[in-house]
Amino acid sequence: MSYFADVGALxxxxxxxxxxxxxxxxxxLLFVVATFVVFHxxxxxxxxxxxxxxxxxxxxxxxxxxGLGRAFVPEREQRVLDGLVLAPCDRSAIWLAKSIATLxxxxxAEVVALPVFALFFHGLxxxxxxxxxxxxxxICAVGTFLGAMAVATRARDLLLPLLFLPLAIPIVVGGVxxxxxxxxxxxxxxxxxxxxxxxxxxxxTFEYVVxx
Amino acid sequence: xxxxxxxxxxxxxxxxxxxxxxxxxxxxxxxxxDANQGFSQRIFYFHVSIAFTxxxxxAAGAWKALRYLWKHDPRADLESYVAIHQGVIFGTLVxxxxxxxxxISWGHWWLWGEDELVLFLVLYLFYCAYFMLRFSVDPGPQRxxxxxxxxxxxxVLIPVSFLAIRIARSFVHPEVFTLHGPNFGGWxxxxxxxxxxxxxxxxxxxxRIELSGKRLDLRIRELRIA
Amino acid sequence: MTTAEKxxxxxxxxxxxxxxxxxxxxxxxxxxLEREVGELxxxxxxxxxxxxxxxxx
Numbered sequence: 272m273s274y275f276a277d278v279g280a281l282x283x284x285x286x287x288x289x290x291x292x293x294x295x296x297x298x299x300l301l302f303v304v305a306t307f308v309v310f311h312x313x314x315x316x317x318x319x320x321x322x323x324x325x326x327x328x329x330x331x332x333x334x335x336x337x338g339l340g341r342a343f344v345p346e347r348e349q350r351v352l353d354g355l356v357l358a359p360c361d362r363s364a365i366w367l368a369k370s371i372a373t374l375x376x377x378x379x380a381e382v383v384a385l386p387v388f389a390l391f392f393h394g395l396x397x398x399x400x401x402x403x404x405x406x407x408x409x410i411c412a413v414g415t416f417l418g419a420m421a422v423a424t425r426a427r428d429l430l431l432p433l434l435f436l437p438l439a440i441p442i443v444v445g446g447v448x449x450x451x452x453x454x455x456x457x458x459x460x461x462x463x464x465x466x467x468x469x470x471x472x473x474x475x476t477f478e479y480v481v482x483x
Numbered sequence: 484x485x486x487x488x489x490x491x492x493x494x495x496x497x498x499x500x501x502x503x504x505x506x507x508x509x510x511x512x513x514x515x516x517d518a519n520q521g522f523s524q525r526i527f528y529f530h531v532s533i534a535f536t537x538x539x540x541x542a543a544g545a546w547k548a549l550r551y552l553w554k555h556d557p558r559a560d561l562e563s564y565v566a567i568h569q570g571v572i573f574g575t576l577v578x579x580x581x582x583x584x585x586x587i588s589w590g591h592w593w594l595w596g597e598d599e600l601v602l603f604l605v606l607y608l609f610y611c612a613y614f615m616l617r618f619s620v621d622p623g624p625q626r627x628x629x630x631x632x633x634x635x636x637x638x639v640l641i642p643v644s645f646l647a648i649r650i651a652r653s654f655v656h657p658e659v660f661t662l663h664g665p666n667f668g669g670w671x672x673x674x675x676x677x678x679x680x681x682x683x684x685x686x687x688x689x690x691r692i693e694l695s696g697k698r699l700d701l702r703i704r705e706l707r708i709a
Numbered sequence: 710m711t712t713a714e715k716x717x718x719x720x721x722x723x724x725x726x727x728x729x730x731x732x733x734x735x736x737x738x739x740x741x742l743e744r745e746v747g748e749l750x751x752x753x754x755x756x757x758x759x760x761x762x763x764x765x766x
Contacts, residue, residue, distance in 0.1 A: 321654075420629050424619035434616060434633075437609035438640060441647035451654050461650060465643060472639055476632045479552055483624040492743075496736030500729040507725055511718045522714045688732055695739045702746050709753050 277360040281368030286375060288345065295341050299380040303334045307384075307391050323392040324399070324450040328443050330388075331381065331403065332410070332436075338376050339414040340431055342369055343422040356481050366415060366477040374411040381407070395450075398459065402449030405462035406442045409469060413438050416473040419480050441465050492691050499688040502681035509674040523587040527662075528675055530580040532682040533573050534599060538641065540570030540686060541610070545638035548631035560627035563634055564617065565694045569686055571610050577603050584662055595655065597662050598648050605644045609637055 289295055310326045346352040355365050381403060389395050414435055421431040442465060448458030490498075510528045517524035547563035550556045581600045586592050594600060613633055620626040667675070 420616065420632075423625065423629075424616065426615065426619040430612075430615060430619055433612040437605055437612060438636065440605055441643050444647040444651045448650060448654055457650060461646065468639055468643060469636075472636060476552070476635060479628040479632050483628060492736045492740045493733070496733045500733050503725060503729055507722055511721065522711075522717070685732075688736065692732065692735055692739060695743060699739070699742055699746055702750065706746070706749055706753055709757070
């Protein structure tokens with residue numbers, strides 16, 4: 272299955288680049304911890320635990336945006352994207368590989384962020400963690416796709432949050448629902464539905480984003 | 484140029500004018516007063532009709548976008564853009580009329596409990612970003628591709644957002660305030676149908692007008708170069 | 710209808726009347742412009758066809 276071989280090769284390239292440069296992941300980690308500290312000061316004294324749970328999702332979303340903003344910059348700066356498009360691989364493999372790499376960074380950041388959150392605020396249920404995993408899939412799929420578009424425009428990193436946030440609202444609803452409601456099943460199912468629908472859409476249409 | 488079996492622009496405009504006048508007459512002079520809300524409930528006929536018209540515009544925009552990507556129809560990019568532009572205009576009207584209705588019914592200018600209004604707010608943000616995207620890229624096939632793909636995302640977002648807002652109700656501050664439509668029956672149903680048809684035709688007239696204006700612009704520019 | 714309701718009705722009708730009149734007038738104007746531009750395009754094409762018969766030195 273050379274499609275998955277292509278995806279693997281491209282994803283490995285991104286991960287290796289990050290391992291050498293080591294700039295995106297540390298920035299995301301520092302950002303998310305700093306955000307938690309800001310949350311402590313923005314939640315008035317008798318705010319419920321639920322407010323903190325909601326804010327966790329805000330932190331995840333904006334940390335992801337930080338990472339996503341950088342996702343296609345190397346490709347653009349070194350015109351690698353044109354080369355990738357000329358390569359005899361399915362264009363959607365580019366998107367899938369980049370999503371997987373971004374997912375790896377996001378998960379790595381969350382492996383640190385979630386315990387820190389539990390330390391600062393309150394413990395996390397299994398449903399919350401499941402929600403985070405499902406949400407990460409959606410965030411990376413859609414965010415990578417939009418990042419590829421944004422990087423080709425004049426406005427670049429100004430545009431990505433504008434494009435991404437309306438599409439991220441259902442993810443936040445699913446995630447916060449899974450975190451705070453006693454019967455999180457349908458919120459997790461909703462997140463799964465979102466991932467499926469938008470993942471398919473991204474996979475099917477990425478071709479048009481990189482070709483003309 | 485225009486396909487020969489299409490209705491002429493003036494026909495569509497006149498038809499829409501007639502329909503809207505009939506709708507106005509029905510809404511204000513024929514439809515009965517609502518038992519609970521009285522006269523102010525009549526804004527419902529416009530608000531809901533405009534809402535469905537906006538959905539229709541976004542759907543039309545996505546359809547044209549699909550035609551552009553799939554059938555490589557070069558005219559479809561502009562048609563998709565104009566349809567979405569109309570959708571945003573009508574979306575603005577939905578938010579405005581909804582806000583006015585909320586103020587009249589409950590005394591608040593905004594109701595988070597009204598699902599349709601919240602959905603329109605999310606879609607409004609999404610489609611405003613469509614314009615930011617489109618104007619951030621130079622005209623050409625890449626811009627058309629980006630716009631088309633984004634329009635498709637929009638149409639998938641509509642039901643997903645609707646579902647999200649519904650399931651969010653159990654943890655977002657549950658408000659008792661919502662906007663109530665009338666109990667359908669008799670003249671109320673007829674008035675609503677006429678108002679809906681009138682606004683759809685009116686939107687189509689505006690769409691054809693804007694499309695014609697933009698195409699004329701392009702043709703005149705080409706003539707000048709030639 | 711109370712007086713307030715009459716004012717609301719009048720406001721709606723006046724605004725819609727103005728918008729509809731504008732829409733119909735613009736539609737007429739655009740249709741005329743489309744016809745004129747079509748003629749200009751035909752003229753321009755005819756001139757181009759004439760010019761093509763002259764060989765390029």
